[in-house]
Amino acid sequence: xxxxxxxxxxxxxxxxxxxxxxxxxxxxxxxxxxxxxxxxxxxxxxxxxxxxxxxxxxxxxxxxxxxxxxxxxxxxxxxxxxxxxxxxxxxxxxxxxxxxxxxxxxxxxxxxxxxxxxxxxxxxxxxxxxxxxxxxxxxxxxxxxxxxxxxxxxxxxxxxxxxxxxxxxxxxxxxxxxxxxxxxxxxxxxxxxxxxxxxxxxxxxxxxxxxxxxxxxxxxxxxxxxxxxxxxxxxxxxxxxxxxxxxxxxxxxxxxxxxxxxxxxxxxxxxxxxxxxxxxxxxxxxxxxxxxxxxxxxxxxxxxxxxxxxxxxxxxxxxxxxxxxxxxxxxxxxxxxxxxxxxxxxxxxxxxxxxxxxxxxxxxxxxxxxxxxxxxxxxxxxxxxxxxxxxxxxxxxxxxxxxxxxxxxxxxxxxxxxxxxxxxxxxxxxxxxxxxxxxxxxxxxxxxxxxxxxxxxxxxxxxxxxxxxxxxxxxxxxxxxxxxxxxxxxxxxxxxxxxxxxxxxxxxxxxxxxxxxxxxxxxxxxxxxxxxxxxxxxxxxxx
Numbered sequence: 001x002x003x004x005x006x007x008x009x010x011x012x013x014x015x016x017x018x019x020x021x022x023x024x025x026x027x028x029x030x031x032x033x034x035x036x037x038x039x040x041x042x043x044x045x046x047x048x049x050x051x052x053x054x055x056x057x058x059x060x061x062x063x064x065x066x067x068x069x070x071x072x073x074x075x076x077x078x079x080x081x082x083x084x085x086x087x088x089x090x091x092x093x094x095x096x097x098x099x100x101x102x103x104x105x106x107x108x109x110x111x112x113x114x115x116x117x118x119x120x121x122x123x124x125x126x127x128x129x130x131x132x133x134x135x136x137x138x139x140x141x142x143x144x145x146x147x148x149x150x151x152x153x154x155x156x157x158x159x160x161x162x163x164x165x166x167x168x169x170x171x172x173x174x175x176x177x178x179x180x181x182x183x184x185x186x187x188x189x190x191x192x193x194x195x196x197x198x199x200x201x202x203x204x205x206x207x208x209x210x211x212x213x214x215x216x217x218x219x220x221x222x223x224x225x226x227x228x229x230x231x232x233x234x235x236x237x238x239x240x241x242x243x244x245x246x247x248x249x250x251x252x253x254x255x256x257x258x259x260x261x262x263x264x265x266x267x268x269x270x271x272x273x274x275x276x277x278x279x280x281x282x283x284x285x286x287x288x289x290x291x292x293x294x295x296x297x298x299x300x301x302x303x304x305x306x307x308x309x310x311x312x313x314x315x316x317x318x319x320x321x322x323x324x325x326x327x328x329x330x331x332x333x334x335x336x337x338x339x340x341x342x343x344x345x346x347x348x349x350x351x352x353x354x355x356x357x358x359x360x361x362x363x364x365x366x367x368x369x370x371x372x373x374x375x376x377x378x379x380x381x382x383x384x385x386x387x388x389x390x391x392x393x394x395x396x397x398x399x400x401x402x403x404x405x406x407x408x409x410x411x412x413x414x415x416x417x418x419x420x421x422x423x424x425x426x427x428x429x430x431x432x433x434x435x436x437x438x439x440x441x442x443x444x445x446x447x448x449x450x451x452x453x454x455x456x457x458x459x460x461x462x463x464x465x466x467x468x469x470x471x472x473x474x475x476x477x478x479x480x481x482x483x484x485x486x487x488x489x490x491x492x493x494x495x496x497x498x499x500x501x502x503x504x505x506x507x508x509x510x511x512x513x514x515x516x517x518x519x520x521x522x523x524x525x526x527x528x529x530x531x532x533x534x535x536x537x538x539x540x541x542x543x
């Protein structure tokens with residue numbers, strides 16, 4: 001498939017909205033089709049998904065999930081934000097629970113961010129809602145199979161509406177109203193728990209609801225493999241359990257990710273099963289307004305790097321994304337510790353994470369002739385640039401004999417040249433890629449390759465290496481992808497989180513690093529001991 005064909009099958013990353021109590025809904029627009037000619041046949045794969053929001057304010061039931069009505073697998077994430085304002089007795093106006101938020105501006109609402117190890121406790125500004133409302137995550141009933149839903153009639157992949165039932169309100173159909181009264185339902189049902197069951201159908205021949213005028217049979221949601229959890233809780237799961245039919249929430253951004261690709265005809269299990277107001281809300285002397293906004297994004301799995309853009313993701317989020325997207329290339333899962341003989345490196349794509357003989361790596365590139373460049377995915381912290389030869393030697397000696405037997409020789413010494421930080425042009429993307437690297441001839445020529453006159457060993461990437469490996473469909477498609485998982489779970493920034501490149505700065509006393517946010521900096525001291533190393537190697541696997 002050519003790059004242009006891949007581009008044409010991309011699902012646009014558009015937001016969808018929905019509200020609770022005033023439930024708003026939106027849907028994700030799909031604007032690309034994939035046509036493949038096979039002999040005398042032309043197949044057109046439709047792509048599309050729809051967020052379902054079933055809500056009933058009387059029972060406080062709220063079911064939020066995503067259906068794939070297209071032919072192409074998709075990836076799914078959902079984010080919740082909340083708003084509450086109170087008008088106490090004797091006052092003339094409402095006061096927002098969280099300062100700076102307003103009812104009519106849903107973008108100002110407070111993103112639901114759970115505690116790192118407790119999904120049921122909100123933190124930060126979101127903690128203000130702990131007192132007044134309780135969210136029930138996931139769906140589980142003892143001895144019961146997964147719930148049933150009515151598939152969407154709306155197969156228009158350019159339509160932004162959600163399937164909003166009961167008191168749920170689609171953002172478009174409800175005109176964006178936030179008055180808790182305006183109707184914006186776009187889907188049959190009253191929003192109560194277990195409204196649909198096996199054998200049910202609905203005749204939409206009269207065009208009651210948006211979409212096709214046909215009769216649909218009820219379908220079943222996927223059974224959740226485990227309850228929704230935070231990304232820290234996910235990280236400690238056994239490797240074999242890290243993907244499946246369940247939700248994982250990044251507590252830094254609030255995005256909840258379905259940890260599997262969603263196949264054609266499937267519907268996720270519930271992210272939310274109920275939203276209940278607490279006794280404290282019933283004791284408010286006056287009136288209050290409370291709403292939940294549901295923002296959903298769906299993309300094709302081959303565009304997963306789009307989920308890396310924007311936001312202060314959890315340091316381990318790239319690992320979660322890798323776990324979801326690297327299940328179908330024939331190689332062991334990203335977290336499954338496997339022997340070298342179990343891998344087919346030629347089937348890997350740049351940026352793929354894998355675990356070989358006890359070390360987790362990031363696949364960088366296929367160099368041809370059976371050679372593949374890989375780099376340790378985590379950092380060796382508290383290291384100085386001047387110490388890297390010694391540290392790399394120890395690291396290499398600790399590799400398994402099978403891995404060492406695959407390592408190819410590189411030059412014994414590299415001519416790195418000098419690149420003054422202040423002399424680099426960055427174009428429109430600040431410290432992402434140097435646009436004038438070619439003017440530094442020695443540094444531009446310092447590209448790592450197999451050198452039979454050298455030694456099999458580990459090395460740091462050069463500035464030229466990081467530049468040519470960064471970009472769309474490469475090992476580092478975004479700034480975020482150049483950051484590494486923090487082994488201690490802390491924030492990713494400078495200090496111990498900046499990893500060292502071998503290219504020297506303006507003088508030999510300075511070095512270039514990949515620093516905060518994956519940006520490039522050339523002012524770190526060669527003797528600084530609060531930096532980190534990422535050893536890379538070139539391995540060979542005969543065809």
